[in-house]
Amino acid sequence: MTLETVISEAKDIVNKVVPDSVELTRIEFEGPVVVIYTRNIDVFADNQDIVRQLAQGLRRRVAIRPDPSLLASPEEAEDIIKGLIPEGADIQNIYFEPETGEVTIEALSPGLVIGKQGTILNEIKKRIGWVPKVVRAPPIPSKTVEEIRQYLRTVHDERQDFLHRTGRRISREPSPGEQYVRVTSLGGFRQVGRSAVLLTTRESKVLIDCGVDVSSENNGGPYLNAPEVMPLESLDAVVLTHAHLDHCGLIPILYKYGYEGPIYSTPPSRDLSSLLQIDYIKVAFGEGKKPPYESPQIRKAVKSTIPLKYGETTDIAPDVRLTFQNAGHILGSATTHFHIGDGLYNVAVTGDIKFERTWLFNPAVNKFPRVETLIMESTYGGYHDVQPSRQEAAKRFRAIASRVLGRGGKLLIPVFAVGRSQEVMLVLEEAMRRGEIPRAPVYLDGMIWEATAIHTAYPEYLNNQLRTQIFQTGENPFLSTVFERVDSSDKRANICDDPDPCVVLATSGMMNGGPIMEYFKAWADNPKHALIFVGFNAEGTLARKIQKERREITVNDKGKPLTLKLKMDVETIDGFSGHSDRLQLLNYVGSMEPRPERVLVCHGEEHKCLDLASTLYKKFGMETRAPMNLETVRLK
Numbered sequence: 056m057t058l059e060t061v062i063s064e065a066k067d068i069v070n071k072v073v074p075d076s077v078e079l080t081r082i083e084f085e086g087p088v089v090v091i092y093t094r095n096i097d098v099f100a101d102n103q104d105i106v107r108q109l110a111q112g113l114r115r116r117v118a119i120r121p122d123p124s125l126l127a128s129p130e131e132a133e134d135i136i137k138g139l140i141p142e143g144a145d146i147q148n149i150y151f152e153p154e155t156g157e158v159t160i161e162a163l164s165p166g167l168v169i170g171k172q173g174t175i176l177n178e179i180k181k182r183i184g185w186v187p188k189v190v191r192a193p194p195i196p197s198k199t200v201e202e203i204r205q206y207l208r209t210v211h212d213e214r215q216d217f218l219h220r221t222g223r224r225i226s227r228e229p230s231p232g233e234q235y236v237r238v239t240s241l242g243g244f245r246q247v248g249r250s251a252v253l254l255t256t257r258e259s260k261v262l263i264d265c266g267v268d269v270s271s272e273n274n275g276g277p278y279l280n281a282p283e284v285m286p287l288e289s290l291d292a293v294v295l296t297h298a299h300l301d302h303c304g305l306i307p308i309l310y311k312y313g314y315e316g317p318i319y320s321t322p323p324s325r326d327l328s329s330l331l332q333i334d335y336i337k338v339a340f341g342e343g344k345k346p347p348y349e350s351p352q353i354r355k356a357v358k359s360t361i362p363l364k365y366g367e368t369t370d371i372a373p374d375v376r377l378t379f380q381n382a383g384h385i386l387g388s389a390t391t392h393f394h395i396g397d398g399l400y401n402v403a404v405t406g407d408i409k410f411e412r413t414w415l416f417n418p419a420v421n422k423f424p425r426v427e428t429l430i431m432e433s434t435y436g437g438y439h440d441v442q443p444s445r446q447e448a449a450k451r452f453r454a455i456a457s458r459v460l461g462r463g464g465k466l467l468i469p470v471f472a473v474g475r476s477q478e479v480m481l482v483l484e485e486a487m488r489r490g491e492i493p494r495a496p497v498y499l500d501g502m503i504w505e506a507t508a509i510h511t512a513y514p515e516y517l518n519n520q521l522r523t524q525i526f527q528t529g530e531n532p533f534l535s536t537v538f539e540r541v542d543s544s545d546k547r548a549n550i551c552d553d554p555d556p557c558v559v560l561a562t563s564g565m566m567n568g569g570p571i572m573e574y575f576k577a578w579a580d581n582p583k584h585a586l587i588f589v590g591f592n593a594e595g596t597l598a599r600k601i602q603k604e605r606r607e608i609t610v611n612d613k614g615k616p617l618t619l620k621l622k623m624d625v626e627t628i629d630g631f632s633g634h635s636d637r638l639q640l641l642n643y644v645g646s647m648e649p650r651p652e653r654v655l656v657c658h659g660e661e662h663k664c665l666d667l668a669s670t671l672y673k674k675f676g677m678e679t680r681a682p683m684n685l686e687t688v689r690l691k
């Protein structure tokens with residue numbers, strides 16, 4: 056539907072349901088959303104039914120905004136807000152979002168901002184024109200969230216242009232003719248790392264994920280030079296499942312080679328990816344390698360991201376609609392569902408999934424309106440990949456921690472900054488608080504603190520229990536005094552030399568660089584200490600080599616090789632993983648509604664992909680395949 060048709064249909068619908076006096080001042084596409092500006096915002100606010108009817112009639116997401124001429128300047132509005140809200144509300148932050156005409160008021164006591172029966176809020180609305188949104192201030196301020204917010208404000212005009220352009224492109228008339236649906240595996244098939252899938256229809260091209268293989272020496276990326284992908288300008292959209300580097304690591308490179316379009320991701324995935332991408336190029340520089348992109352491309356990616364919450368359905372191309380659902384894997388991780396054509400076909404891509412409730416998240420969603428083909432991960436899809444439960448894993452963790460801390464040793468835990476570290480933090484905090492293990496400082500090194508702060512900035516993405524705990528003063532486990540942030544190399548050196556027992560959580564998770572290496576070099580030859588793996592280690596990484604019982608390890612020490620005799624204990628605790636084990640993967644498919652006709656298996660070592668594919672075929676009689684990279688499968 057072109058902009059002209061949308062404008063005339065929107066006017067018709069509004070005329071039918073609201074009084075003539077309602078004035079629509081402008082109708083625009085902003086990315087996938089039809090934005091209607093009006094001088095009578097109250098009429099719409101009081102009658103959500105009109106908005107629903109508009110969305111149904113236009114078959115689009117609709118946003119109603121106050122006409123910009125009605126808005127007080129942010130400075131003036133801020134003074135008015137502060138004047139009206141009682142001091143006890145403890146305002147932490149006020150920020151304006153010109154894109155939506157909303158002002159967010161972050162306070163420690165949101166009830167006092169709202170006032171009795173909303174009196175204060177209504178008064179604010181009347182005086183400033185902006186639509187006020189009141190939220191509880193996040194308990195740990197995040198630099199990343201703050202910087203991204205500020206950056207988006209400075210590029211507001213540019214971003215508006217970008218959103219209008221994107222909206223028009225989505226609304227182009229599809230070309231007539233036979234329709235088809237294909238997927239091409241560009242990376243992360245029969246392997247873990249460099250995930251990328253291309254979804255092609257007669258009309259559009261959508262790239263799902265664009266990851267890096269961190270175990271590769273030369274920035275191993277997906278096959279972006281495949282003829283189906285080129286030129287990158289021809290892509291309609293990039294969709295990100297979650298913020299791990301094997302899914303988001305090379306997205307900025309797309310902007311270096313000609314892509315100008317949008318990235319769809321959940322809001323936490325946008326923030327976490329930029330944090331991890333910045334760190335990724337920093338680590339590369341630190342090791343004397345040339346990173347594949349630089350910070351301007353990361354900024355461009357942030358500017359081009361269209362955030363989407365779970366369950367919000369959105370057009371991303373003339374014949375493709377996208378819906379994210381919780382994947383239970385890390386903060387903001389999503390399973391992506393694509394509805395193609397008018398009821399033509401449906402594809403879901405799991406991304407990485409955890410089909411079990413964890414300390415942090417609800418289990419992955421496996422109910423969809425329709426799915427014919429499922430593309431699913433198989434990290435632990437092999438025959439022997441049955442993992443202990445979360446409870447058993449925690450028990451084993453406490454036993455090892457007691458033993459090592461009790462003998463005056465140190466626990467060194469390599470973790471991804473996002474996901475596993477927060478789970479391990481919660482287990483450690485609880486065990487120390489209850490006296491189940493000796494109390495010792497827990498040092499967090501390498502972005503873990505910042506990643507944790509981002510978790511508390513998006514409480515709606517955590518499971519209910521943790522969300523409540525975080526906001527009950529004094530009970531936020533992440534704010535416990537056992538945690539200490541390491542933010543300088545001096546502090547790191549002191550911890551390395553300190554003789555007292557402690558726990559260190561540091562990145563990178565698979566020990567291919569990052570601050571973990573400093574602690575490892577300092578403690579590797581001391582049998583009193585222990586190295587504990589809690590996550591998945593890809594083939595080719597140092598962590599995997601250590602797990603395979605190599606006892607002489609050569610590492611890079613300021614550009615020179617250094618050989619270490621490994622005498623510290625090495626333990627692997629299964630059950631902490633953010634990935635479903637084999638049984639959970641089978642349950643995910645078995646209880647899926649509706650059951651898909653076809654499953655394409657990816658994101659696993661070769662034999663695991665093949666094993667899971669054949670088990671699914673035998674168990675459920677569905678068509679299954681484990682494509683290699685660079686295969687194209689026609690789905691319809």
Ligand SMILES: [Zn+2]
Nearest residue numbers: 297299384407
């Ligand atoms: Zn992941």
Ligand SMILES: [Zn+2]
Nearest residue numbers: 299301302407
């Ligand atoms: Zn992954």
